[in-house]
Amino acid sequence: xxxxxxxxxxxxxxxxxxxxxxxxxxxxxxxxxxxxxxxxxxxxxxxxxxxxxxxxxxxxxxxxxxxxxxxxxxxxxxxxxxxxxxxxxxxxxxxxxxxxxxxxxxxxxxxxxxxxxxxxxxxxxxxxxxxxxxxxxxxxxxxxxxxxxxxxxxxxxxxxxxxxxxxxxxxxxxxxxxxxxxxxxxxxxxxxxxxxxxxxxxxxxxxxxxxxxxxxxxxxxxxxxxxxxxxxxxxxxxxxxxxxxxxxxxxxxxxxxxxxxxxxxxxxxxxxxxxxxxxxxxxxxxxxxxxxxxxxxxxxxxxxxx
Amino acid sequence: xxxxxxxxxxxxxxxxxxxxxxxxxxxxxxxxxxxxxxxxxxxxxxxxxxxxxxxxxxxxxxxxxxxxxxxxxxxxxxxxxxxxxxxxxxxxxxxxxxxxxxxxxxxxxxxxxxxxxxxxxxxxxxxxxxxxxxxxxxxxxxxxxxxxxxxxxxxxxxxxxxxxxxxxxxxxxxxxx
Numbered sequence: 001x002x003x004x005x006x007x008x009x010x011x012x013x014x015x016x017x018x019x020x021x022x023x024x025x026x027x028x029x030x031x032x033x034x035x036x037x038x039x040x041x042x043x044x045x046x047x048x049x050x051x052x053x054x055x056x057x058x059x060x061x062x063x064x065x066x067x068x069x070x071x072x073x074x075x076x077x078x079x080x081x082x083x084x085x086x087x088x089x090x091x092x093x094x095x096x097x098x099x100x101x102x103x104x105x106x107x108x109x110x111x112x113x114x115x116x117x118x119x120x121x122x123x124x125x126x127x128x129x130x131x132x133x134x135x136x137x138x139x140x141x142x143x144x145x146x147x148x149x150x151x152x153x154x155x156x157x158x159x160x161x162x163x164x165x166x167x168x169x170x171x172x173x174x175x176x177x178x179x180x181x182x183x184x185x186x187x188x189x190x191x192x193x194x195x196x197x198x199x200x201x202x203x204x205x206x207x208x209x210x211x212x213x214x215x216x217x218x219x220x221x222x223x224x225x226x227x228x229x230x231x232x233x234x235x236x237x238x239x240x241x242x243x244x245x246x247x248x249x250x251x252x253x254x255x256x257x258x259x260x261x262x263x264x265x266x267x268x269x270x271x272x273x274x275x276x277x278x279x280x281x282x283x284x285x286x287x288x289x290x291x292x293x294x295x296x297x298x299x300x301x302x303x304x305x306x
Numbered sequence: 307x308x309x310x311x312x313x314x315x316x317x318x319x320x321x322x323x324x325x326x327x328x329x330x331x332x333x334x335x336x337x338x339x340x341x342x343x344x345x346x347x348x349x350x351x352x353x354x355x356x357x358x359x360x361x362x363x364x365x366x367x368x369x370x371x372x373x374x375x376x377x378x379x380x381x382x383x384x385x386x387x388x389x390x391x392x393x394x395x396x397x398x399x400x401x402x403x404x405x406x407x408x409x410x411x412x413x414x415x416x417x418x419x420x421x422x423x424x425x426x427x428x429x430x431x432x433x434x435x436x437x438x439x440x441x442x443x444x445x446x447x448x449x450x451x452x453x454x455x456x457x458x459x460x461x462x463x464x465x466x467x468x469x470x471x472x473x474x475x476x477x478x479x480x481x482x483x
Contacts, residue, residue, distance in 0.1 A: 027373065027389040036425040039376035069376075302376075 002303050006118045006125040010136045010175040018143065018176070021299045025144050028298035031068060032291070042071040045305050048101040051077045051128070052089065053109040057261055057290065058128050058138075062105050065297035071305070074101070089113065093121055103305055106130075111168075124304045132166055137300060138260055139172035141293040143180060145285055146215060148292065149256055153180035159209035161187040161241055162219030162268055165194050165230065169260045170219055185209050189240065191230050205240045210247050218243055218259045218268045234267060245272040248280060256285040312456060312464075313477040318437070321453040322351065325435055326358035328451050333402055338430070340398060341369035344407040344419055345390040348372075350470035351437060352406040370394035372405075377418035392422075399427040408466040410436040413447035438477060440464050 002020065004012045013021075031039055047066045051059050059075065066073040076092065089108070096104070104125045106114050111131030118125040129135040143153070150156055158177050164170045164186065177184050186193075186202045187209055193202060203209060210216065221237075231237055238244070243257060251257075263269050263286070276284065313321070333339055336359050343352030349371045356369045375389040405419055420432060437453040442460060454477075458464060461482045467474050 024389060027376070027392065030392055031376070034426065038425070040421065041376035041378075 005304060006127075007136050007300060007304070008115050008118055008125065008127045009134050010139055010172045010179075013136070013140075013176075015179065018140070018180070021140055021296065021303060022144055022147055024299040024303060025292070025295040028065075028068075028302070029292065029295040031298070032294055038068050038070060040070045041302055042066075042069040042305055045069075045071040045102045046100065047071050047073045047103045047105060047301070048096045048099075049073055049075045049128075050092065050096065050104060050106045051075070052113075053107050053129070055107055055129070057293075058107065061290070061293045062126075062128060062137075062297050062301075065294050065301055068294070069298055069302055071102075071301070074099070089117070090120070093117065097121060097123070103301065126300065126304070129168055131168065132171075133168050134172045135168040135260075136172050136176075137293070137297055138169050139176040140300065141289055141296040142173055142217070142258060142260075143176055144292045144296050145258060145289050146182075148288070149285065150214065150254075153177075153182050156182045156214045157185070157209075157212055158182050158215040158217060159185040159187050159203075159206070159213040160217045160219060161206055161209075161243075163192045163221050163230070164188050164197060164219065165192050166222035167219045173217065182215075185213070187241065189231065206243065206247060210250050211252060213251070214255050216243060216251065216255070216257050218257065218263075220260060220262070221264050221267050223264075237267060238270075242266075242268060242270060243273055244270045245276065248273050248276065248283060251283060256283050258289060259286050261286060261290065308478055309462065309481045310479045311476070312438075312479060313454065313475075315475040318453075318468075318475045318477070321437065322354050323358060325451045325453065326355045326362065329355065329404060329433075329435070330359065330362065332433075332450070336363045336365045336367050338400075338402050339367045339404060340396060340401045341367060341404045341406060342372050342394060342419075342423065343369065344405065344415065345371055345373040345392075347408040347466055347468050347471055348406040350468050351408060351435070352404075353470070355404075355406065355435070368396045370396065372419060372422055374415060374418040374422055377422045379414060379418065394426055397427060398423065398429045400430045403429040403432045404435060405432055406435045408437050408468075409464050410434070410439045410447075410449050410452075411442055411464075413443045413445035416447050417445050437466060438464055 002017045003014050049062055063073055105128050107128040108130050111133035114127040114130040187206055265271050341352040341356055343349035352369050356367055360366045371393050373390040373392045433450040435451040436449045438456050439452045440456050440458040463480045465478050467476045469475050
Protein backbone atom coordinates (compact mmCIF):
# COMPACT_ATOMS: atom_id res chain seq x y z
CA UNK A 1 0.00 0.00 0.00
CA UNK A 2 1.11 3.55 -0.68
CA UNK A 3 1.43 5.89 2.28
CA UNK A 4 -1.01 8.43 0.77
CA UNK A 5 -4.07 7.77 -1.36
CA UNK A 6 -3.42 10.64 -3.76
CA UNK A 7 -0.25 11.48 -5.67
CA UNK A 8 -0.03 15.24 -6.05
CA UNK A 9 3.57 16.03 -5.33
CA UNK A 10 6.71 13.84 -5.42
CA UNK A 11 7.11 14.68 -1.73
CA UNK A 12 3.93 12.61 -1.12
CA UNK A 13 6.00 9.53 -1.95
CA UNK A 14 8.13 7.86 0.69
CA UNK A 15 11.19 5.85 -0.28
CA UNK A 16 9.15 2.68 0.36
CA UNK A 17 6.38 3.96 -1.92
CA UNK A 18 8.85 4.63 -4.71
CA UNK A 19 10.43 1.21 -4.41
CA UNK A 20 7.00 -0.48 -4.30
CA UNK A 21 5.94 1.33 -7.48
CA UNK A 22 9.20 0.53 -9.30
CA UNK A 23 9.01 -3.16 -8.30
CA UNK A 24 5.39 -3.50 -9.38
CA UNK A 25 6.18 -1.80 -12.69
CA UNK A 26 8.23 -4.87 -13.69
CA UNK A 27 5.10 -7.05 -13.56
CA UNK A 28 3.15 -4.51 -15.61
CA UNK A 29 5.92 -4.21 -18.17
CA UNK A 30 5.66 -7.97 -18.68
CA UNK A 31 1.90 -7.68 -19.23
CA UNK A 32 2.44 -5.01 -21.89
CA UNK A 33 4.68 -7.46 -23.74
CA UNK A 34 1.98 -10.14 -24.03
CA UNK A 35 -0.32 -10.78 -26.98
CA UNK A 36 -3.30 -10.11 -24.73
CA UNK A 37 -2.18 -6.95 -22.98
CA UNK A 38 -4.83 -6.93 -20.32
CA UNK A 39 -5.41 -8.26 -16.83
CA UNK A 40 -8.73 -8.14 -14.97
CA UNK A 41 -7.22 -6.57 -11.83
CA UNK A 42 -9.42 -3.44 -11.73
CA UNK A 43 -12.58 -4.74 -13.35
CA UNK A 44 -15.54 -2.59 -12.37
CA UNK A 45 -13.48 0.45 -11.33
CA UNK A 46 -14.10 3.77 -13.07
CA UNK A 47 -11.41 6.35 -13.66
CA UNK A 48 -11.88 9.93 -14.86
CA UNK A 49 -9.09 11.31 -17.02
CA UNK A 50 -9.53 15.09 -16.85
CA UNK A 51 -7.25 17.14 -19.06
CA UNK A 52 -7.73 20.88 -18.85
CA UNK A 53 -4.61 21.41 -20.92
CA UNK A 54 -3.73 19.83 -24.26
CA UNK A 55 -1.77 16.59 -23.98
CA UNK A 56 -1.55 13.55 -26.17
CA UNK A 57 1.19 11.49 -24.59
CA UNK A 58 0.37 11.67 -20.93
CA UNK A 59 -3.36 11.36 -21.55
CA UNK A 60 -3.02 8.30 -23.78
CA UNK A 61 -0.44 6.78 -21.45
CA UNK A 62 -2.88 6.96 -18.53
CA UNK A 63 -5.70 5.74 -20.75
CA UNK A 64 -3.78 2.70 -21.98
CA UNK A 65 -2.63 1.96 -18.43
CA UNK A 66 -6.21 2.00 -17.14
CA UNK A 67 -7.47 -0.16 -19.99
CA UNK A 68 -4.75 -2.77 -19.52
CA UNK A 69 -5.96 -3.09 -15.94
CA UNK A 70 -9.57 -3.54 -17.16
CA UNK A 71 -10.75 -0.33 -15.50
CA UNK A 72 -13.29 1.84 -17.32
CA UNK A 73 -11.97 5.26 -18.17
CA UNK A 74 -13.78 8.39 -19.21
CA UNK A 75 -11.81 11.11 -20.95
CA UNK A 76 -12.63 14.71 -20.45
CA UNK A 77 -10.53 17.25 -22.33
CA UNK A 78 -11.14 20.92 -22.26
CA UNK A 79 -8.84 23.80 -23.01
CA UNK A 80 -9.21 26.06 -20.01
CA UNK A 81 -10.37 29.55 -20.75
CA UNK A 82 -8.72 32.01 -18.42
CA UNK A 83 -11.38 33.57 -16.25
CA UNK A 84 -14.12 30.99 -15.69
CA UNK A 85 -11.54 28.34 -14.92
CA UNK A 86 -12.26 28.00 -11.19
CA UNK A 87 -15.97 27.66 -11.74
CA UNK A 88 -15.82 25.35 -14.68
CA UNK A 89 -13.48 22.98 -12.86
CA UNK A 90 -15.72 22.63 -9.85
CA UNK A 91 -18.78 22.16 -12.03
CA UNK A 92 -17.01 19.59 -14.12
CA UNK A 93 -15.86 17.74 -11.03
CA UNK A 94 -19.36 17.69 -9.59
CA UNK A 95 -20.67 16.18 -12.79
CA UNK A 96 -17.93 13.59 -12.94
CA UNK A 97 -18.25 12.65 -9.28
CA UNK A 98 -22.00 12.19 -9.64
CA UNK A 99 -21.08 9.37 -12.01
CA UNK A 100 -19.34 7.60 -9.10
CA UNK A 101 -15.76 7.49 -10.25
CA UNK A 102 -13.11 5.77 -8.13
CA UNK A 103 -10.08 7.80 -9.19
CA UNK A 104 -9.50 11.19 -10.78
CA UNK A 105 -6.47 11.82 -12.96
CA UNK A 106 -6.09 15.50 -13.63
CA UNK A 107 -3.93 17.88 -15.62
CA UNK A 108 -4.35 21.60 -15.39
CA UNK A 109 -2.47 24.61 -16.71
CA UNK A 110 -2.36 26.34 -13.35
CA UNK A 111 0.05 25.39 -10.60
CA UNK A 112 -1.65 24.17 -7.45
CA UNK A 113 -5.10 23.49 -8.91
CA UNK A 114 -4.70 19.73 -8.52
CA UNK A 115 -4.03 20.12 -4.81
CA UNK A 116 -7.24 22.11 -4.40
CA UNK A 117 -9.15 19.46 -6.34
CA UNK A 118 -7.71 16.76 -4.08
CA UNK A 119 -9.22 18.54 -1.10
CA UNK A 120 -12.67 18.60 -2.68
CA UNK A 121 -13.37 15.34 -4.43
CA UNK A 122 -13.14 12.68 -1.73
CA UNK A 123 -11.64 10.07 -4.06
CA UNK A 124 -7.93 9.56 -4.82
CA UNK A 125 -6.35 12.01 -7.26
CA UNK A 126 -3.29 11.65 -9.48
CA UNK A 127 -1.59 14.82 -10.64
CA UNK A 128 -0.87 14.45 -14.35
CA UNK A 129 0.87 17.83 -14.44
CA UNK A 130 -0.19 21.14 -12.97
CA UNK A 131 1.18 24.31 -14.55
CA UNK A 132 4.80 24.92 -13.72
CA UNK A 133 4.50 22.98 -10.50
CA UNK A 134 4.81 19.17 -10.52
CA UNK A 135 4.43 16.09 -12.71
CA UNK A 136 5.07 13.15 -10.36
CA UNK A 137 4.34 10.21 -12.69
CA UNK A 138 6.81 11.62 -15.21
CA UNK A 139 9.50 11.66 -12.53
CA UNK A 140 8.59 8.08 -11.55
CA UNK A 141 8.85 6.83 -15.12
CA UNK A 142 12.17 8.65 -15.44
CA UNK A 143 13.40 6.85 -12.33
CA UNK A 144 12.19 3.55 -13.74
CA UNK A 145 14.00 4.19 -17.05
CA UNK A 146 17.20 4.87 -15.10
CA UNK A 147 16.69 1.78 -12.94
CA UNK A 148 16.18 -0.46 -15.98
CA UNK A 149 19.38 0.85 -17.55
CA UNK A 150 21.73 1.16 -14.58
CA UNK A 151 20.14 -1.19 -12.00
CA UNK A 152 21.00 1.33 -9.28
CA UNK A 153 20.61 5.00 -8.43
CA UNK A 154 23.19 5.71 -5.80
CA UNK A 155 26.03 7.90 -7.04
CA UNK A 156 24.80 8.27 -10.63
CA UNK A 157 25.53 11.67 -12.13
CA UNK A 158 22.58 13.35 -13.79
CA UNK A 159 22.61 16.67 -15.61
CA UNK A 160 19.23 18.31 -16.18
CA UNK A 161 19.53 20.74 -19.06
CA UNK A 162 17.32 23.59 -20.28
CA UNK A 163 14.18 25.49 -19.35
CA UNK A 164 13.67 25.22 -15.60
CA UNK A 165 11.45 28.21 -15.10
CA UNK A 166 8.52 26.73 -17.00
CA UNK A 167 9.14 23.06 -16.32
CA UNK A 168 7.17 20.95 -13.86
CA UNK A 169 9.14 17.93 -15.04
CA UNK A 170 12.35 19.56 -13.81
CA UNK A 171 10.93 20.16 -10.34
CA UNK A 172 9.58 16.65 -9.94
CA UNK A 173 12.71 15.01 -11.36
CA UNK A 174 15.00 17.06 -9.17
CA UNK A 175 13.13 15.98 -6.05
CA UNK A 176 13.03 12.28 -6.86
CA UNK A 177 16.53 12.04 -8.36
CA UNK A 178 18.05 13.55 -5.22
CA UNK A 179 15.85 11.40 -2.99
CA UNK A 180 17.26 8.29 -4.65
CA UNK A 181 20.86 9.39 -4.07
CA UNK A 182 21.80 10.64 -7.52
CA UNK A 183 24.07 13.64 -7.99
CA UNK A 184 22.17 16.24 -9.97
CA UNK A 185 23.72 19.12 -11.90
CA UNK A 186 21.62 21.92 -13.29
CA UNK A 187 22.50 23.36 -16.67
CA UNK A 188 20.50 26.44 -17.56
CA UNK A 189 20.96 30.04 -18.56
CA UNK A 190 20.04 32.53 -15.84
CA UNK A 191 16.90 33.68 -17.64
CA UNK A 192 15.43 30.15 -17.70
CA UNK A 193 16.04 29.58 -14.02
CA UNK A 194 13.54 30.28 -11.23
CA UNK A 195 14.78 32.48 -8.40
CA UNK A 196 14.73 29.72 -5.81
CA UNK A 197 17.27 27.79 -7.88
CA UNK A 198 19.82 30.59 -8.02
CA UNK A 199 21.75 29.47 -4.95
CA UNK A 200 22.26 25.97 -6.33
CA UNK A 201 25.27 24.88 -8.27
CA UNK A 202 24.23 25.91 -11.76
CA UNK A 203 26.25 25.55 -14.95
CA UNK A 204 25.46 27.49 -18.05
CA UNK A 205 26.85 25.29 -20.82
CA UNK A 206 26.14 21.62 -21.53
CA UNK A 207 29.83 21.13 -22.39
CA UNK A 208 30.62 21.48 -18.68
CA UNK A 209 28.80 18.22 -17.89
CA UNK A 210 28.64 16.25 -21.13
CA UNK A 211 31.64 14.01 -20.50
CA UNK A 212 31.12 13.22 -16.82
CA UNK A 213 27.35 12.56 -16.73
CA UNK A 214 25.69 9.15 -16.69
CA UNK A 215 22.40 10.72 -17.69
CA UNK A 216 21.82 13.86 -19.74
CA UNK A 217 18.21 14.88 -19.16
CA UNK A 218 17.08 17.41 -21.76
CA UNK A 219 14.09 19.54 -20.79
CA UNK A 220 11.58 20.69 -23.35
CA UNK A 221 11.59 24.40 -24.22
CA UNK A 222 8.10 25.27 -23.00
CA UNK A 223 7.12 27.81 -25.67
CA UNK A 224 3.46 27.29 -24.79
CA UNK A 225 4.09 28.58 -21.28
CA UNK A 226 6.38 31.44 -22.26
CA UNK A 227 4.40 34.64 -22.31
CA UNK A 228 7.54 36.62 -23.06
CA UNK A 229 10.75 35.85 -24.83
CA UNK A 230 13.04 34.04 -22.43
CA UNK A 231 15.95 33.40 -24.73
CA UNK A 232 17.63 35.60 -27.33
CA UNK A 233 17.87 33.18 -30.24
CA UNK A 234 17.76 29.54 -31.20
CA UNK A 235 21.31 29.83 -32.48
CA UNK A 236 22.50 30.84 -29.04
CA UNK A 237 20.50 28.03 -27.45
CA UNK A 238 22.13 25.59 -29.86
CA UNK A 239 25.61 26.83 -29.02
CA UNK A 240 25.29 26.40 -25.25
CA UNK A 241 22.50 23.94 -24.54
CA UNK A 242 21.49 21.70 -27.45
CA UNK A 243 22.43 18.07 -27.68
CA UNK A 244 24.05 17.61 -31.09
CA UNK A 245 25.91 14.65 -32.57
CA UNK A 246 29.33 15.94 -31.53
CA UNK A 247 28.20 16.17 -27.91
CA UNK A 248 26.49 12.75 -28.05
CA UNK A 249 29.78 11.20 -29.21
CA UNK A 250 31.62 12.80 -26.30
CA UNK A 251 29.29 11.25 -23.72
CA UNK A 252 30.87 8.49 -21.65
CA UNK A 253 30.29 4.78 -22.39
CA UNK A 254 27.00 3.47 -21.01
CA UNK A 255 25.53 6.94 -20.52
CA UNK A 256 22.06 7.85 -21.80
CA UNK A 257 19.99 10.79 -23.05
CA UNK A 258 16.46 11.35 -21.78
CA UNK A 259 13.72 13.83 -22.65
CA UNK A 260 10.12 14.02 -21.42
CA UNK A 261 8.82 14.63 -24.95
CA UNK A 262 7.65 15.95 -27.27
CA UNK A 263 11.10 17.04 -28.46
CA UNK A 264 11.47 20.39 -30.18
CA UNK A 265 13.74 19.06 -32.89
CA UNK A 266 16.62 21.36 -33.68
CA UNK A 267 16.29 23.13 -30.33
CA UNK A 268 16.91 20.81 -27.38
CA UNK A 269 18.03 17.89 -29.51
CA UNK A 270 19.13 17.94 -33.13
CA UNK A 271 17.65 15.78 -35.88
CA UNK A 272 20.96 13.95 -36.21
CA UNK A 273 20.74 12.76 -32.62
CA UNK A 274 17.06 11.81 -32.87
CA UNK A 275 17.77 9.71 -35.97
CA UNK A 276 21.19 8.40 -34.98
CA UNK A 277 21.92 4.78 -35.86
CA UNK A 278 24.47 2.14 -34.90
CA UNK A 279 25.87 1.85 -31.40
CA UNK A 280 24.94 5.41 -30.46
CA UNK A 281 21.23 4.60 -30.95
CA UNK A 282 21.25 2.82 -27.62
CA UNK A 283 22.13 6.04 -25.81
CA UNK A 284 18.84 7.69 -26.75
CA UNK A 285 16.36 6.36 -24.18
CA UNK A 286 13.40 8.57 -25.10
CA UNK A 287 11.22 5.80 -26.55
CA UNK A 288 11.93 3.60 -23.55
CA UNK A 289 10.60 6.39 -21.34
CA UNK A 290 7.27 6.19 -23.18
CA UNK A 291 7.06 2.38 -22.92
CA UNK A 292 8.03 2.41 -19.24
CA UNK A 293 5.57 5.24 -18.64
CA UNK A 294 2.63 2.91 -19.28
CA UNK A 295 4.03 0.33 -16.83
CA UNK A 296 4.61 2.99 -14.15
CA UNK A 297 1.11 4.41 -14.54
CA UNK A 298 -0.38 0.91 -14.35
CA UNK A 299 1.55 0.37 -11.13
CA UNK A 300 0.44 3.69 -9.63
CA UNK A 301 -3.23 3.21 -10.55
CA UNK A 302 -3.20 -0.39 -9.34
CA UNK A 303 -1.57 0.45 -6.02
CA UNK A 304 -4.04 3.27 -5.39
CA UNK A 305 -7.18 1.33 -6.29
CA UNK A 306 -6.46 -2.19 -5.13
CA UNK B 307 1.14 -23.54 16.94
CA UNK B 308 2.27 -26.70 15.17
CA UNK B 309 -0.34 -29.43 15.31
CA UNK B 310 0.97 -32.19 13.11
CA UNK B 311 3.91 -32.95 10.90
CA UNK B 312 2.46 -34.32 7.66
CA UNK B 313 5.29 -34.78 5.16
CA UNK B 314 9.08 -34.69 5.29
CA UNK B 315 11.82 -34.61 2.69
CA UNK B 316 11.64 -38.30 1.72
CA UNK B 317 7.86 -38.35 1.39
CA UNK B 318 7.83 -35.23 -0.77
CA UNK B 319 10.59 -36.69 -2.94
CA UNK B 320 8.60 -39.89 -3.54
CA UNK B 321 5.35 -38.03 -4.16
CA UNK B 322 6.94 -35.84 -6.84
CA UNK B 323 8.51 -38.92 -8.49
CA UNK B 324 5.13 -40.67 -8.48
CA UNK B 325 3.30 -37.66 -9.90
CA UNK B 326 5.96 -37.27 -12.62
CA UNK B 327 5.25 -40.87 -13.71
CA UNK B 328 1.50 -40.32 -13.57
CA UNK B 329 1.74 -37.25 -15.81
CA UNK B 330 3.79 -39.19 -18.36
CA UNK B 331 1.42 -42.13 -18.21
CA UNK B 332 -1.73 -40.07 -18.63
CA UNK B 333 -0.31 -37.95 -21.44
CA UNK B 334 1.43 -40.90 -23.15
CA UNK B 335 4.91 -39.35 -22.93
CA UNK B 336 6.46 -35.91 -22.64
CA UNK B 337 5.55 -34.64 -26.11
CA UNK B 338 3.28 -31.63 -26.15
CA UNK B 339 3.64 -31.04 -22.39
CA UNK B 340 4.45 -27.66 -20.87
CA UNK B 341 4.59 -26.81 -17.17
CA UNK B 342 3.47 -23.66 -15.41
CA UNK B 343 4.32 -23.26 -11.74
CA UNK B 344 2.25 -20.89 -9.65
CA UNK B 345 4.20 -18.33 -7.65
CA UNK B 346 5.64 -18.94 -5.36
CA UNK B 347 5.95 -22.59 -4.28
CA UNK B 348 4.41 -24.10 -7.40
CA UNK B 349 7.50 -22.94 -9.31
CA UNK B 350 10.10 -25.21 -7.62
CA UNK B 351 7.61 -28.10 -7.64
CA UNK B 352 7.20 -27.70 -11.41
CA UNK B 353 10.99 -27.55 -11.79
CA UNK B 354 11.37 -30.82 -9.88
CA UNK B 355 8.83 -32.59 -12.09
CA UNK B 356 10.56 -31.26 -15.20
CA UNK B 357 13.89 -32.61 -13.90
CA UNK B 358 12.32 -36.02 -13.24
CA UNK B 359 10.87 -36.14 -16.74
CA UNK B 360 14.28 -35.30 -18.17
CA UNK B 361 15.76 -38.18 -16.16
CA UNK B 362 13.03 -40.67 -17.17
CA UNK B 363 12.60 -39.73 -20.83
CA UNK B 364 15.68 -37.72 -21.77
CA UNK B 365 13.51 -34.79 -22.83
CA UNK B 366 13.61 -31.33 -21.27
CA UNK B 367 10.07 -29.97 -21.37
CA UNK B 368 9.41 -26.24 -21.13
CA UNK B 369 8.34 -24.63 -17.90
CA UNK B 370 7.23 -21.15 -16.90
CA UNK B 371 6.02 -19.24 -13.87
CA UNK B 372 2.79 -17.48 -13.28
CA UNK B 373 1.74 -14.87 -10.72
CA UNK B 374 -2.01 -14.47 -10.41
CA UNK B 375 -2.17 -11.30 -8.29
CA UNK B 376 -3.85 -9.30 -11.05
CA UNK B 377 -6.45 -12.01 -11.67
CA UNK B 378 -7.66 -12.36 -8.08
CA UNK B 379 -11.30 -11.78 -7.25
CA UNK B 380 -10.62 -10.44 -3.75
CA UNK B 381 -9.02 -7.09 -4.53
CA UNK B 382 -9.54 -4.72 -1.67
CA UNK B 383 -9.27 -7.39 0.97
CA UNK B 384 -6.11 -7.85 2.93
CA UNK B 385 -3.59 -9.20 0.45
CA UNK B 386 -0.02 -8.39 -0.30
CA UNK B 387 0.35 -6.30 -3.39
CA UNK B 388 3.85 -7.15 -4.37
CA UNK B 389 3.35 -9.16 -7.51
CA UNK B 390 5.96 -11.69 -8.47
CA UNK B 391 7.31 -12.33 -11.92
CA UNK B 392 5.26 -14.01 -14.63
CA UNK B 393 7.42 -15.67 -17.25
CA UNK B 394 5.74 -17.79 -19.90
CA UNK B 395 8.12 -17.41 -22.82
CA UNK B 396 6.71 -20.19 -24.98
CA UNK B 397 3.59 -20.84 -27.00
CA UNK B 398 0.84 -22.69 -25.10
CA UNK B 399 -1.48 -22.99 -28.10
CA UNK B 400 -2.70 -26.63 -28.37
CA UNK B 401 -0.33 -27.77 -25.60
CA UNK B 402 -1.18 -29.88 -22.59
CA UNK B 403 -0.53 -27.35 -19.86
CA UNK B 404 0.33 -28.83 -16.47
CA UNK B 405 -0.41 -26.27 -13.79
CA UNK B 406 1.46 -26.84 -10.52
CA UNK B 407 0.68 -25.45 -7.07
CA UNK B 408 1.48 -26.42 -3.51
CA UNK B 409 -1.93 -26.39 -1.78
CA UNK B 410 -5.43 -26.68 -3.25
CA UNK B 411 -8.01 -25.07 -0.94
CA UNK B 412 -10.97 -22.93 -2.09
CA UNK B 413 -10.07 -23.26 -5.78
CA UNK B 414 -10.05 -19.50 -6.32
CA UNK B 415 -6.34 -19.32 -7.06
CA UNK B 416 -6.73 -22.01 -9.71
CA UNK B 417 -9.73 -20.21 -11.23
CA UNK B 418 -7.56 -17.07 -11.50
CA UNK B 419 -4.65 -19.08 -12.93
CA UNK B 420 -6.86 -20.61 -15.62
CA UNK B 421 -8.11 -17.16 -16.62
CA UNK B 422 -4.52 -15.95 -16.84
CA UNK B 423 -3.38 -18.97 -18.89
CA UNK B 424 -6.21 -18.52 -21.35
CA UNK B 425 -5.00 -14.94 -21.94
CA UNK B 426 -1.77 -16.49 -23.25
CA UNK B 427 -3.50 -18.75 -25.78
CA UNK B 428 -5.80 -21.75 -26.15
CA UNK B 429 -4.23 -24.85 -24.64
CA UNK B 430 -5.43 -28.32 -25.60
CA UNK B 431 -5.89 -29.20 -21.94
CA UNK B 432 -5.08 -27.72 -18.56
CA UNK B 433 -4.25 -30.31 -15.90
CA UNK B 434 -3.63 -29.55 -12.25
CA UNK B 435 -0.93 -30.87 -9.93
CA UNK B 436 -1.07 -30.09 -6.20
CA UNK B 437 1.11 -31.34 -3.40
CA UNK B 438 -1.71 -31.06 -0.82
CA UNK B 439 -5.48 -31.06 -1.33
CA UNK B 440 -7.00 -29.77 1.90
CA UNK B 441 -10.65 -29.62 0.79
CA UNK B 442 -13.16 -26.78 1.38
CA UNK B 443 -13.67 -25.99 -2.31
CA UNK B 444 -15.79 -22.94 -3.16
CA UNK B 445 -15.69 -23.54 -6.92
CA UNK B 446 -16.16 -26.67 -9.06
CA UNK B 447 -12.43 -27.33 -9.42
CA UNK B 448 -10.44 -30.53 -8.81
CA UNK B 449 -6.84 -31.64 -9.18
CA UNK B 450 -5.71 -34.28 -11.70
CA UNK B 451 -2.65 -35.25 -9.65
CA UNK B 452 -2.69 -35.04 -5.86
CA UNK B 453 0.32 -35.58 -3.60
CA UNK B 454 -1.72 -36.08 -0.46
CA UNK B 455 -5.34 -35.55 0.51
CA UNK B 456 -5.38 -33.80 3.85
CA UNK B 457 -8.74 -33.28 5.55
CA UNK B 458 -8.50 -30.03 7.54
CA UNK B 459 -10.80 -27.64 9.29
CA UNK B 460 -11.03 -24.03 8.12
CA UNK B 461 -9.39 -22.86 11.35
CA UNK B 462 -6.22 -24.73 10.55
CA UNK B 463 -3.54 -23.67 8.13
CA UNK B 464 -1.29 -25.83 6.00
CA UNK B 465 2.30 -24.71 5.77
CA UNK B 466 4.38 -26.04 2.90
CA UNK B 467 8.12 -25.41 2.94
CA UNK B 468 10.43 -26.27 0.07
CA UNK B 469 14.21 -26.28 -0.07
CA UNK B 470 14.34 -23.81 -2.94
CA UNK B 471 12.24 -21.20 -1.14
CA UNK B 472 12.54 -22.06 2.56
CA UNK B 473 15.65 -24.23 2.92
CA UNK B 474 13.74 -27.33 4.01
CA UNK B 475 11.17 -29.78 2.59
CA UNK B 476 8.21 -30.17 4.93
CA UNK B 477 4.44 -29.93 5.27
CA UNK B 478 2.88 -29.19 8.63
CA UNK B 479 -0.63 -28.36 9.83
CA UNK B 480 -0.98 -25.48 12.24
CA UNK B 481 -3.88 -24.73 14.53
CA UNK B 482 -5.52 -21.42 15.14
CA UNK B 483 -2.90 -18.90 16.17
